[in-house]
Amino acid sequence: MAGLAVNVDHVATLREARKVSYPEPVAAAVLAELAGADGIVVHLRKDRRHIQDRDVRILRKVVQTKLILEMASTSEMVGIALDIKPDLVTLVPEKKEELTTQGGLDLFVHKNSVAETVGSLQDNGIPVSIFIDPAPEQIKLAHKINASTVEIHTGTFCDATTPQKMDQAFDKIVDAVKLAHKLKLKINAGHGICYNTIKAFNGLHEIDEFSIGHSIVSRAVLVGMERAVKEMSALIKEL
Ligand code: PXP
Numbered sequence: 001m002a003g004l005a006v007n008v009d010h011v012a013t014l015r016e017a018r019k020v021s022y023p024e025p026v027a028a029a030v031l032a033e034l035a036g037a038d039g040i041v042v043h044l045r046k047d048r049r050h051i052q053d054r055d056v057r058i059l060r061k062v063v064q065t066k067l068i069l070e071m072a073s074t075s076e077m078v079g080i081a082l083d084i085k086p087d088l089v090t091l092v093p094e095k096k097e098e099l100t101t102q103g104g105l106d107l108f109v110h111k112n113s114v115a116e117t118v119g120s121l122q123d124n125g126i127p128v129s130i131f132i133d134p135a136p137e138q139i140k141l142a143h144k145i146n147a148s149t150v151e152i153h154t155g156t157f158c159d160a161t162t163p164q165k166m167d168q169a170f171d172k173i174v175d176a177v178k179l180a181h182k183l184k185l186k187i188n189a190g191h192g193i194c195y196n197t198i199k200a201f202n203g204l205h206e207i208d209e210f211s212i213g214h215s216i217v218s219r220a221v222l223v224g225m226e227r228a229v230k231e232m233s234a235l236i237k238e239l
Contacts, residue, residue: 001239004036004038004039005040006212007040007041007043008040010050026062031225038065038066040068041068045094046077046094053080068090071091073110082124087127093106107145118130119146128149131191136175149187149188151189151190155192157170187206198232198235201239205239
């Protein structure tokens with residue numbers, strides 16, 4: 001059965017909207033874990049628009065399951081990761097002007113620098129996942145540079161506006177998952193997954209973990225974190 005890693009970035013987004021001390025993403029993480037989350041994810045962005053350095057440091061001490069740090073492949077972030085030692089680092093592309101991470105890391109373009117980051121982190125005992133589009137060439141490159149895990153970008157599928165576009169996008173995810181499995185990579189999946197789109201992953205048992213943030217935090221605003229996480233976990237159990 002696949003696990004659920006809950007991304008609490010958007011709890012911090014709400015806090016940073018007013019630059020106050022609440023809501024506390026660490027409290028959200030504790031509630032998510034108590035509701036059955038298998039991991040907590042945060043993205044420390046260069047511009048610190050939501051998660052702050054202190055959040056990551058406190059989470060490292062508080063999280064009981066596993067702490068997954070999403071970050072760009074930069075020397076600043078590598079330094080922070082080596083210091084904090086998350087249980088997994090997920091390397092993502094980052095653009096200042098984007099609302100959220102758009103697309104996976106393009107390993108055709110960034111293979112050498114990403115390989116160096118993967119080496120520095122994994123040599124220090126921190127496994128690395130690379131967030132990539134569901135494209136065979138990207139999976140093969142992730143394997144070639146020794147990443148332990150790939151996270152398949154599910155955004156194109158989740159955001160598709162017609163059934164035909166959804167089907168096309170999902171076929172690519174299936175092919176990518178099968179190839180990654182064949183190459184013995186650990187497989188995570190995420191971006192844009194909500195309480196409806198998660199159901200499409202039924203039968204795709206090669207996926208180890210789903211990384212889900214926005215839909216869970218959005219539901220938590222209305223029904224509470226515990227119920228929001230439990231409802232997503234129950235849907236994942238049925239897959
Ligand atoms: N995985 C990665 C690599 C991401 O960058 C994000 C967004 O921060 C997510 C998963 C979660 O996406 P969402 O918030 O749309 O569920």
